Amino acid sequence: MLRVGLTGGIGSGKSTVAGRLAEHGAVVIDADRLAREVVEPGTPGLAAVAGAFGDDILDAAGALDRARLAARVFNDDAARTTLTSIVHPLIAERTGQLMAAAPADAIVVHDVPLLVENAIGPAYHLVIVVDAPVETRVARVVRDRGMPEADARARIAAQASEEARRAVADVWLDNGGWVDEILAEVDALWADRLVRYESNIRLGHANQYGGPRLRSYDPxxxxxxxxxxxxxxxxxxxxxxxxxxxxxxxxxxxxxxxxxxxxxxxxxxxxxxxxxxxxxxxxxxxxxxxxxxxxxxxxxxxxxxxxxxxxxxxxxxxxxxxxxxxxxxxxxxxxxxxxxxxxxxxxxxxxxxxxxxxxxxxxxxxxxxxxxxxxxxxxxxxxxxxxxxxx
The missing domain is CATH 3.30.460.10 (Beta Polymerase, domain 2)
Incomplete structure (x- = not known):
């Protein structure tokens, strides 16, 4: 099994990359989706969150009011830590279950928005970072999520910097252009690297090494x-x-x-x-x-x-x-x-x-x-x- 970490800031178009990898046959585990699942009505996770933050973070139907909870924790480090301590272990448990259920020859893509912030890059065989210029990301968030521009910029500023993301990236995908361009890059990545990498790990093979050709020093x-x-x-x-x-x-x-x-x-x-x-x-x-x-x-x-x-x-x-x-x-x-x-x-x-x-x-x-x-x-x-x- 090949474990791939996929991450990128809000508005980077990470879901486009995840979707294309799924089309190729990757087992995609979406951390955001799991974060919603573990606090669905009737779950122990939702009961714990309501116990910590009060019933006013629930809507009239008894479901989690995500906007209200987000407003509560966004600028409150203690509250965010409390929420994390409740939700993250539940997400981790479910993630482990899904990975264990994947076939032995699977390429598992773990879509994790906070991969950099949580310093979990070493857990994967490969980390893919999807990025786009800040102005492009702001425009996407405003257009696709209906978020006010000021809020979009605040969300981007609160996430990991480009420098921090580059430090963990084995693969850097620039998604600032046409959709066809990023899809072509993902196609090549799948065929030339991910499939071969998975096969090598499963069969216990090292990659083939070439001759003594020298390259100039690369920082x-x-x-x-x-x-x-x-x-x-x-x-x-x-x-x-x-x-x-x-x-x-x-x-x-x-x-x-x-x-x-x-x-x-x-x-x-x-x-x-x-x-x-x-x-x-x-x-x-x-x-x-x-x-x-x-x-x-x-x-x-x-x-x-x-x-x-x-x-x-x-x-x-x-x-x-x-x-x-x-x-x-x-x-x-x-x-x-x-x-x-x-x-x-x-x-x-x-x-x-x-x-x-x-x-x-x-x-x-x-x-x-x-x-x-x-x-x-x-x-x-x-x-x-x-x-x-x-x-």
Whole structure:
């Protein structure tokens, strides 16, 4: 099963995206719809809300007067917290039931307006954010919901900022144009990424990796690494686990293959093996081979390697025992390249020369780099001792 989080601010057109994904066969779980279901007349949820806020939040028929309740909690943090404490556990329980009922090969799209605000992005294999220019969103809300413009702007201002949404977005869909444009983007996303991603997770396959072609440094690599780190921690159930962004993509200004390398620190290889199943479920199956763009252990038996199942974001997760030589080198080399004057330029030259020489042959490219790493190990250690670097 592939778990996809879908979010976007009011007026972004998120429902258009959800509807198209449903047409393709996605199991869509609408958090707003569940929020209404759990407080329908006769439910324990409605009784609890009325008990907390009084019967005046009910209409003449005994149903929840949503407008009156919204006015009560909009500018009252304590009241909003009380409402959340009642409703959210009920929504979570129902969401869990629907996810458990989905087929094993389902692509489950969880439509959650407050995904960013509630910091639940790491719970999904992928997060899709739908956005549109503010003026477009205001016009849609006024037109489609009959909301006064001032209220629409206040609602938008109270929600997560574009910066906060971009930080959690694996996929950013700009829905400010024609409907046909956003539908075409969703169609391509479904065929090229979501279907393949689900299949890879279900079958335990990592995505296929290409040759040693280099890309210019991409500042987005850092944010992408942070999202993957959060998913790894959520997957293994340890929010404090040490996971470091390593390898060439962790060095600003250094060209690299478009593969995010991460190192998960473990206490033992037994612990690494215990993480194999939860990591695979989180989208990082055990790799059938060892190939990476960073210093290797003297003995490959000294680590475990997992690779991303996501066709749209290649990544490798190296599980190494804390204090082992390979663990320390994986942390030391990027620090040295970042910190020692001239080393970044030197390594860039090595990478560019070897990438051109062994185009399409990853194995020979990696082998050729080992000479530079072998010579650099002593230099890196000297630098570490000189500046007092510690892993």
């Amino acid at each position: 987005a690599w850092s944010a992408q690494a942070e999202r993957l780190i959060a998913r790894i921690r959520a997957g293994i159930g340890d929010p404090s686990a040490r996971v470091d962004h390593i390898g060439s993509t962790s060095v600003p200004g250094l060209p690299a293959r478009d593969i995010i390398d991460l190192q998960l620190t473990v206490e033992s290889l037994d612990q690494a093996d215990a993480f194999a199943e939860p990591l695979a479920a989180a989208g990082f199956p055990l790799a059938p081979h060892v190939s990476q763009d960073e210093p290797q252990d003297p003995d490959d038996r000294g680590k475990r390697l997992h690779e991303s199942a996501d066709p749209g974001r290649l990544a490798q997760v190296h599980l190494r025992v804390k204090g082992s030589p390979g663990w320390r080198l994986a942390l030391l080399f990027p620090a040295w390249i970042r910190g020692e004057e001239g080393v970044l330029e030197e390594y860039r030259g090595v990478k560019e020369r070897l990438s051109a020489l062994y185009e399409g042959d990853t194995e020979r490219y990696e082998e050729a780099k080992e000479a530079w790493f072998a010579e650099g190990a002593s230099r890196a250690q000297e630098w570490a001792e000189r500046v007092g670097w510690r892993a």
